[in-house]
Amino acid sequence: MTSTFNVVTSQEYKYGFVTDIEADSVAPGLSEEVIRFISAKKGEPDWLLEFRLKAYRHWLTMSEPEWAKVDYPKPDFQKIVYYSAPKPKKPQYASMDEVDPELRRTFEKLGVPIHEQEALAGVAVDVVFDSVSVTTTYREKLAAVGIIFCSFSEAVKSHPDLVKQYLGSVVPSSDNFYAALNSAVFTDGSFVFIPKGVACPMDLSTYFRINNKESGQFERTLIVAEEGASVSYLEGCTAPQFDTNQLHAAVVELVALDRASIKYSTVQNWYAGDKDGKGGIFNFVTKRGLCKGKASHISWTQVETGSAITWKYPSCVLLGDDSIGEFYSVALTNHKQQADTGTKMIHIGRNTKSTIVSKGISAGDSSNSYRGLVKVQPKAEGARNFSQCDSMLIGQSCSASTFPYIEVQNRSARVEHEATTSKIGEEQLLYFQQRGIPAEEAISMIINGFCKDVFRELPMEFAVEATRLLSLKLEGSVG
Amino acid sequence: MLSIKNLTASINGTPVLKGIDLEIKAGEIHAIMGPNGSGKSTLGKVLVGHPAYEVTGGEVLYEGRNLFELAADERARAGLFMGFQHPIEVPGVSNAAFLRLAYNKKAEAEGRDELDPLEFDDFIHEKIKLVSMKEEFLDRSLNEGFSGGEKKRNEILQMAVLEPKLAILDELDSGLDIDALRVLGEAVNKLQRPDRALLIITHFPRILETIQPQFVHVLSGGRILKSAGKELATELEDRGYDWVLEEAAAGGAR
Numbered sequence: 001m002t003s004t005f006n007v008v009t010s011q012e013y014k015y016g017f018v019t020d021i022e023a024d025s026v027a028p029g030l031s032e033e034v035i036r037f038i039s040a041k042k043g044e045p046d047w048l049l050e051f052r053l054k055a056y057r058h059w060l061t062m063s064e065p066e067w068a069k070v071d072y073p074k075p076d077f078q079k080i081v082y083y084s085a086p087k088p089k090k091p092q093y094a095s096m097d098e099v100d101p102e103l104r105r106t107f108e109k110l111g112v113p114i115h116e117q118e119a120l121a122g123v124a125v126d127v128v129f130d131s132v133s134v135t136t137t138y139r140e141k142l143a144a145v146g147i148i149f150c151s152f153s154e155a156v157k158s159h160p161d162l163v164k165q166y167l168g169s170v171v172p173s174s175d176n177f178y179a180a181l182n183s184a185v186f187t188d189g190s191f192v193f194i195p196k197g198v199a200c201p202m203d204l205s206t207y208f209r210i211n212n213k214e215s216g217q218f219e220r221t222l223i224v225a226e227e228g229a230s231v232s233y234l235e236g237c238t239a240p241q242f243d244t245n246q247l248h249a250a251v252v253e254l255v256a257l258d259r260a261s262i263k264y265s266t267v268q269n270w271y272a273g274d275k276d277g278k279g280g281i282f283n284f285v286t287k288r289g290l291c292k293g294k295a296s297h298i299s300w301t302q303v304e305t306g307s308a309i310t311w312k313y314p315s316c317v318l319l320g321d322d323s324i325g326e327f328y329s330v331a332l333t334n335h336k337q338q339a340d341t342g343t344k345m346i347h348i349g350r351n352t353k354s355t356i357v358s359k360g361i362s363a364g365d366s367s368n369s370y371r372g373l374v375k376v377q378p379k380a381e382g383a384r385n386f387s388q389c390d391s392m393l394i395g396q397s398c399s400a401s402t403f404p405y406i407e408v409q410n411r412s413a414r415v416e417h418e419a420t421t422s423k424i425g426e427e428q429l430l431y432f433q434q435r436g437i438p439a440e441e442a443i444s445m446i447i448n449g450f451c452k453d454v455f456r457e458l459p460m461e462f463a464v465e466a467t468r469l470l471s472l473k474l475e476g477s478v479g
Numbered sequence: 480m481l482s483i484k485n486l487t488a489s490i491n492g493t494p495v496l497k498g499i500d501l502e503i504k505a506g507e508i509h510a511i512m513g514p515n516g517s518g519k520s521t522l523g524k525v526l527v528g529h530p531a532y533e534v535t536g537g538e539v540l541y542e543g544r545n546l547f548e549l550a551a552d553e554r555a556r557a558g559l560f561m562g563f564q565h566p567i568e569v570p571g572v573s574n575a576a577f578l579r580l581a582y583n584k585k586a587e588a589e590g591r592d593e594l595d596p597l598e599f600d601d602f603i604h605e606k607i608k609l610v611s612m613k614e615e616f617l618d619r620s621l622n623e624g625f626s627g628g629e630k631k632r633n634e635i636l637q638m639a640v641l642e643p644k645l646a647i648l649d650e651l652d653s654g655l656d657i658d659a660l661r662v663l664g665e666a667v668n669k670l671q672r673p674d675r676a677l678l679i680i681t682h683f684p685r686i687l688e689t690i691q692p693q694f695v696h697v698l699s700g701g702r703i704l705k706s707a708g709k710e711l712a713t714e715l716e717d718r719g720y721d722w723v724l725e726e727a728a729a730g731g732a733r
Contacts, residue, residue, distance in 0.1 A: 426530050431567045433551035434527050434560070435581035435637060436588070445580070449571025449620065 025084040030077050032056065035184055038083050042153050042187070045160060048167075055173035055183030062177045068340040069369045069401060070309050075247050075282060080216040082185045142200075148193040149204055152220050155191035162193055166224050170253035170290045170317070178249040178311075179286040182218045186251070189219035194229035194260075203459055205234040216247040223253070225260035227293065232263040234462060245273075245308060250285045258293030258320065263301070265458055267466055270306035275364070277336030280308025287314035288344075291323035291352075299326040301457045303466040304341060305473050313371065315344035318352035318380075325354040328454040330466070332473055333366030333398070342372035342403075347383035347413070356387040359451050362398035363474060369401040376413040383413040391421045392450050394443070394474070422450075444471040480505050480645055480676050481526075486537035487701075488525045495521045497701035498537070503645070506673040510692040510712060511680045514720045517699040519680050520564060523647045527561045528554055541645070556588040560643030562634040564650040569621040574633065577621045578603060582640050606639045609666045627654025635663045639670060646670075647678045652686040664689025684716040697723045 026037055035056055039049040064074060142149050148159060155163050173183035190206045206221070225231055248270065254262050264287075273280025283306075289298035300314040310333075316325025327343035345354035354374065362368040368391065376383045391400035402419050424446055432442030447470055448455070455463045481503040488496040495518045503509055513519045525532045526539065528551030539546040541559065549557065569577070582602075583593040594602055603617060610632050622630050631651060638646055648667065652660050667690050671677060679690055687695075687709070695711040696703045697720065704727040705711065715723070 428567050428569065430527070430529055430551060431563065431569075434555050434563075435577070435641065436552055436555035436584040437580055438550075438552045438584075441580070445572055445577070446569055449569055452571040 025081050028079050028081050030056075030080070030082060030185065034082055038185060038187060041083065042156070044156060047164060048156060051168065051173060052184050055180050056185075058174045059177065059180035059184055062180060064177050065311075068311050068371070069367065069403075070311060070338040070340050072245075072282065072309050072338070075245070077181075080247055082216060082218070083187055142202075145198050145201065146195040147198060147200055148191065150191055152186070152189040152191050152222070155193075155222075159191070159193070162224065163191065163222070166222055166253065166255055167220075168253075170255060170288050171251050171286050176286060178284040179251050182220060182249045182251045182286070185216075186218045186220040189221045189250070190223075191221075192223040192231060192233060194223075194225045194231045196226040197228045198226075199229065200231040203232045203234055205236070207236045216249065218248075219250045221250070221252040222255075223262055223264070224255045225257065225262050225296075227258045227260060229257075230261040230263075232459060233265070234459060235264070235266045236269070245279060246281050248281050248283045248285065248307075250287075252285070252287040252314075254287075254289035254298055256289065256291050256293060256296035256298050256320075256323075259295045260293060261297040261299075262289060263299045264289070264314070265462055266300075266302040266304075267458075267462055267469065268302065268304045268306055268310075269469060272306045272335070272337050273308040275335040277308065280337075281306065282309045283307035283312060284309075285312045287312065288317065289315070289325070290317045291320050291325060291349075293323070294320045294349075295322040295324075296320050297324045297326075299324075299328070299457070300343065301328040301454065302330070302341075303454070303458070303462075303469070304329070304331040304339060305469050307339075308337060310337075310339040310341050312341045313343055315346070316354060317346045317348065318354065318383075319348045320352075321349040322351045323349055324352070326457075327354075327356045327358070327372075328457045329358045330361070330451045330454045330470070331359070331368060331370075332361040332470055333363070333368045334473055335364040335366060337364075337366045339367070340369045340371055342370045344373040345375070345385060347374075347376040347380035347385070349380060351382040351384075352380055353383070354385045356385070356389070357453050358387075358389045359454055360389075360391040360400050361394065361447060361450070361470075361474075362391070362400050363394035365397045367399045367401075369403060371403040371405075373405040373407070374415055374417075375406075376408045376410050376415065378409045380410050381412050383410060385413075385415045387415075387417045388453075389417070389419045390450065391419075392447070393421065393423045440471075440475065443474055447471075447474065480542060481678075482538075482540040484538045484540075486522075486525070486539060487535045488521065488532050489535050490521070490532050494535070495532070495701055496525065499698075499701075499703060501696065501703065503676050503678060505644075505676055507694065508671065508677040508679065508690065508692040509694045509696065510687055511678065511696050511698050511703075512682065512684065512712065512715060512720075513698040514724075515682060518701040519698045520649055521701075522698070523561055523649045523678070523680055526554075526647060527551060527559060552584075555641075556585050558644030560638055560641055560646040562631070562638060562646065562648040562651055564653060566622050566625075566630045566634055568623045568625070570623050572621045573617075574619055574621050575599070575603065575617040578617075578637065578640050581637065585641055603640070606636060609639050609669065610636050611662050612636055628656065628659045631655055631663060632659065635666050639666065642670065642675075644674065645676045645678065647680065649680045650682065651679070652681060652683060660686060661689055684712040687712045699724055699727075 026034055035052050039052060171179050173180055192204055194200055223233060256262050270281035270283055291298050298316050304310055318325050325345050331339045331341050333339050343356055356372060358370045360368040360370055370389045374385045389402050393400055400421060404417050406415055408415055429439055429442055448467055455466060458466060483499050483501040486496055486499040511519045534547055579599045586593050612632050692709055695707055697705040705723050
């Protein structure tokens with residue numbers, strides 16, 4: 001018997017395969033020419049090219065943020081491939097049958113319900129492979145109620161006014177280093193528009209996949225819910241296993257008008273690198289929702305299990321009176337993973353409410369930080385926030401930190417913050433084992449109990465997936 | 480059932496058990512008593528496989544098998560149970576789900592049928608009567624926010640669910656009022672059968688009025704200084720522990 005936890009190799013990354021597909025790529029490196037190339041390749045209007053170039057010029061004046069509690073070699077932005085698209089056999093797909101079989105097999109392996117018949121039973125799916133949207137299922141049925149759910153590129157072509165109106169309205173192109181980079185070079189993503197008064201009849205879902213070894217993934221998601229509309233949107237992510245780091249810098253913008261509601265759920269399982277920290281995705285993502293209208297509601301739920309580095313703060317700007325922002329997060333790190341994640345709740349309107357529930361789990365040699373800002377502006381009369389940040393440590397050599405920032409400029413505001421740190425220690429494990437429950441199952445049970453407040457916010461299939469994923473990720477963490 | 484021979488153990492390199500010999504047969508109730516810090520709780524923890532303790536010598540046979548070859552959860556499924564002095568709290572894990580998993584793990588190991596949630600519900604409702612526990616405690620998170628007494632009640636409930644062959648009860652009486660102590664003591668007595676055994680670890684003799692042992696051992700400084708029948712408990716209640724320690728010192732006890 002030893003008195004310390006033994007960290008042994010974890011479950012192998014199941015999605016680490018590479019698909020052998022002919023890709024249409026640009027040479028590595030970033031310049032105005034590359035941006036013009038991407039824009040031309042996609043047949044974009046001039047205003048969008050201008051948007052990109054403006055972002056790029058601003059980006060050149062910026063430097064990478066240093067304040068996060070993560071330590072990594074800075075990416076060489078001239079070594080990244082900014083455009084990589086699976087080369088289609090034909091320019092357009094009329095149906096699923098025309099998609100490259102190799103690609104379809106990839107998504108089958110990933111368990112994406114891409115076939116029409118599966119889509120009938122399940123969710124509408126947009127699939128983004130490297131940076132290009134491959135297919136969107138179930139479109140007609142959605143269109144019948146006026147919902148637009150398509151790839152970003154397509155939206156630029158078919159609904160340019162909507163895209164122009166909302167693109168960059170929540171995350172300006174100059175917002176931060178990675179958002180600026182994304183604004184300059186994004187290649188695709190998803191676009192969702194729910195018109196006035198429509199409740200989206202099914203969950204919408206996007207699967208993101210990075211396949212190309214040198215390519216960065218820079219997708220852009222824009223979701224707009226008009227007055228009284230509602231939608232639940234799910235995002236899943238995987239990537240093949242390479243021993244080099246790949247950059248993922250996405251931007252997600254949500255806009256909710258009066259009484260609209262957007263629920264955005266993510267299960268992130270990018271490749272995390274091996275147990276010695278070799279390889280893995282650098283996940284530098286800007287996600288922000290604008291509760292623009294009265295009594296609008298935006299809810300972020302995230303389960304972050306992958307990536308070598310996670311730098312991500314899904315936020316809510318509560319502009320409309322009586323609007324509500326929520327952030328539910330489970331972030332799990334193992335081995336050498338580092339996560340600095342949290343949220344920002346910016347209260348601007350009157351009687352705005354926000355809830356933050358963050359659960360950080362660290363195992364191995366990993367580092368897991370919660371960083372959150374609750375800001376109540378002078379006019380946010382009656383604003384309320386409740387934050388609960390809990391950390392759990394497994395083993396001796398991991399770390400957890402909490403950085404809550406609270407700025408209150410209105411006296412009527414109520415802001416509450418609670419934080420705990422616990423440890424799955426020997427005593428806790430022994431208790432389960434003494435009742436005949438093996439250590440692995442004990443950990444799974446303890447972790448699921450710990451994450452319960454977040455998991456119950458997830459759609460059912462996602463909650464099941466998340467539970468399974470956490471168990472897999474922690475397999476072998478204790479010996 | 481349990482045969483301990485010259486058992487030594489240490490924690491962080493410091494010896495805490497310095498040669499324990501103890502034989503427990505089916506049907507017997509043994510009490511281990513001693514002053515605080517004597518090593519009596521350590522003995523229980525070593526037997527159930529607490530990872531902080533290192534067994535440095537000696538041998539323990541449980542039903543003829545080398546106990547130390549079994550992992551902690553295997554020992555439990557083989558019928559070894561410990562009622563903890565300080566049961567841990569586990570937020571978000573329902574007490575009922577925990578009890579059912581524990582029950583099913585043991586059932587599986589013994590080749591019996593596992594119980595689904597509905598069957599288990601019927602089963603557990605019979606069991607909670609034994610410890611006079613309120614039903615609401617089944618739906619609450621495992622030990623979370625339980626008072627000291629409620630935690631002990633929950634420990635004995637788990638014992639009733641698992642029906643162990645050998646139960647070690649560590650300081651069952653701490654945190655219990657007189658009435659609760661009697662209820663739980665009687666529950667333990669009901670669970671005792673000729674093919675089962677009990678090892679009661681306690682500082683105070685009070686609990687032994689309800690759960691009456693045939694054998695009482697005084698443990699101090701990592702050794703058993705004196706073993707006798709039930710009357711020793713009464714004597715300890717009257718005279719304290721000092722005389723046993725002095726007697727042992729005078730006798731140049733090993």
